[in-house]
Amino acid sequence: MSWEDEFDLIRSYIRRRMKELEKELENAFSSMHVIHPSMSIRPSSFDEPLHEAYETEDECVVVVDVPLLDETNVTVVAQDGLIKIEGRTRRAIKAEEIGYSVIRKEISRYYKEIAISRQCDVSNMSYSIRNGRLVIRMPKLK
Amino acid sequence: MPKVKNEEEIEGIVFQEYEDIELNSPSYLIVGFPDAGLVGGISISHIIREMGPMEVGGIDIPRLTPPVVFVKDGEAKPPMKLFKKENILMIASEIPIPATTIQVFSYALLEYAMRRRVDFVIGITGLGSGERVNKEKPSVFAAYSGEKIKKVLGEKSIPLFSEGAILGPFAIFLKEARRFRLDSTVLLAEAFPELPDPEAASVAIEALSKIIDVNIGVQKLLEEAEYIRLRNRELMKQTARLMAQAGRGAEAQPSLLYT
Known part of the structure; x- marks a missing residue:
C-alpha cells in the first residue's frame, strides 16, 4: 500500500468521524428541548x-x-x-x-x-x- | 426575576440566593432530578408540598442550549429552585440535566454544598428494575460515601444497594463527596425507568424520612398517583431520551469483579 493510499484511508476515516460527530451533536441539542405542561405539545x-x-x-x-x-x-x-x-x-x-x-x-x-x-x-x-x-x-x- | 441578594458562579453554574442561607448541624441537601421513572423529581415535588419550605434561591446553567426560563404568575425564575426549611436545603429541577452538563453541574453543586456547610448530601433517584412490574410496593436501597452516613443508614435499617454501577450526577456525588468534606448517600427506588412512577417516589420518601428524622406523609402522593403520571408524560419522554445519552439504565448490571 502506498503513502497516498494510506492518506486516502485517513481522510475517509476523518470524514466519516466528522459526520458521526455532527450527528451526535445534532442529537444532543435536539434532545435538550424541554417541554413543560404549559407549553404546546403535538x-x-x-x-x-x-x-x-x-x-x-x-x-x-x-x-x-x-x-x-x-x-x-x-x-x-x-x-x-x-x-x-x-x-x-x-x-x-x-x-x-x-x-x-x-x-x-x-x-x-x-x-x-x-x-x-x-x-x-x-x-x-x-x-x-x-x-x-x-x-x-x-x-x-x- | 426575584431580587437576588447573593450570587456565586461556580464552574460556570450560577447560584442565586434571595436571602442569606445559614444551616445548623446536622444539615442536609436533598437533591432529585427528573430521571428514571421521574422518581427524583416527583419525590422532591412532594417533599416541598408536604414540608412547605421557603424558596430561597435558584440555580441557572447559562450555557444551556436552548436557553430556558420558567415563569410562574408572570415572574421568570431559573430552571432549578432552591428551598430551605430549618436545617434542610432542597433542590427542585424543572429540567433533566443534559448529559453534556452533568460533570460541571455536579462538581459545582458539591462545591456550593461545602461552602454552605452542608453535612449530608442525599440524592433520590429511580433504579430501573424488571422486578418492578411484579411488586405493588417497590424496594428502596441506599449507596453511600462516608462513615457518618454509613452509621445513620445502619441505625435506620435502610437496605444497602448490594452491587451495580451508578451513573450520572449521583456517581459524582458519591465518589467525590469526601473531597468536599461531605457525606453522601443516594436512595435508589425500584422503578419503571420510562414511566412516571409515584409509587417508587413514595418508598424513597419513606426512607428519606427515617434518615432526616422528619415525618413526610406519602398518602396524598399515592392518592394522586394517576394524575401525577398523566401530568408528567411529556417530561418523562424528554427525560428518557436524555437518560439514554447518559447511559442510565445500567445500574442493575453486576460488576465484572466478583471478589
Whole structure:
C-alpha cells in the first residue's frame, strides 16, 4: 500500500468521524428541548400512552401506562406483529386538570400500537390491569 | 426575576440566593432530578408540598442550549429552585440535566454544598428494575460515601444497594463527596425507568424520612398517583431520551469483579 493510499484511508476515516460527530451533536441539542405542561405539545400525542417493553429468558413483557383507564372498556389485540390497545378513561380529563394551561384538549380515550418481536408468542398473550398500568405478557417461542 | 441578594458562579453554574442561607448541624441537601421513572423529581415535588419550605434561591446553567426560563404568575425564575426549611436545603429541577452538563453541574453543586456547610448530601433517584412490574410496593436501597452516613443508614435499617454501577450526577456525588468534606448517600427506588412512577417516589420518601428524622406523609402522593403520571408524560419522554445519552439504565448490571 502506498503513502497516498494510506492518506486516502485517513481522510475517509476523518470524514466519516466528522459526520458521526455532527450527528451526535445534532442529537444532543435536539434532545435538550424541554417541554413543560404549559407549553404546546403535538395534539396527536395526547391520547397515546407511554409504554416500556423488555424481555426475560422466558417471556416478553410490555407495560403500558394508562392512568384512570376504565378497566371494563379496554381491548388488546395482537395482529401482524403489532399489539393494538384501545380503551376509554373512567371520565374525560381536561388538559388544564393536569397542568396544561394553554391547550384546550381532553383525554377520554387511549390508543397505542406497539411492534412486537417475532420471538414473542402473541397467540398465548395474557394481560392484566393494576393501578392504571396494563401489563401484557407473552411467552417466548422456543 | 426575584431580587437576588447573593450570587456565586461556580464552574460556570450560577447560584442565586434571595436571602442569606445559614444551616445548623446536622444539615442536609436533598437533591432529585427528573430521571428514571421521574422518581427524583416527583419525590422532591412532594417533599416541598408536604414540608412547605421557603424558596430561597435558584440555580441557572447559562450555557444551556436552548436557553430556558420558567415563569410562574408572570415572574421568570431559573430552571432549578432552591428551598430551605430549618436545617434542610432542597433542590427542585424543572429540567433533566443534559448529559453534556452533568460533570460541571455536579462538581459545582458539591462545591456550593461545602461552602454552605452542608453535612449530608442525599440524592433520590429511580433504579430501573424488571422486578418492578411484579411488586405493588417497590424496594428502596441506599449507596453511600462516608462513615457518618454509613452509621445513620445502619441505625435506620435502610437496605444497602448490594452491587451495580451508578451513573450520572449521583456517581459524582458519591465518589467525590469526601473531597468536599461531605457525606453522601443516594436512595435508589425500584422503578419503571420510562414511566412516571409515584409509587417508587413514595418508598424513597419513606426512607428519606427515617434518615432526616422528619415525618413526610406519602398518602396524598399515592392518592394522586394517576394524575401525577398523566401530568408528567411529556417530561418523562424528554427525560428518557436524555437518560439514554447518559447511559442510565445500567445500574442493575453486576460488576465484572466478583471478589
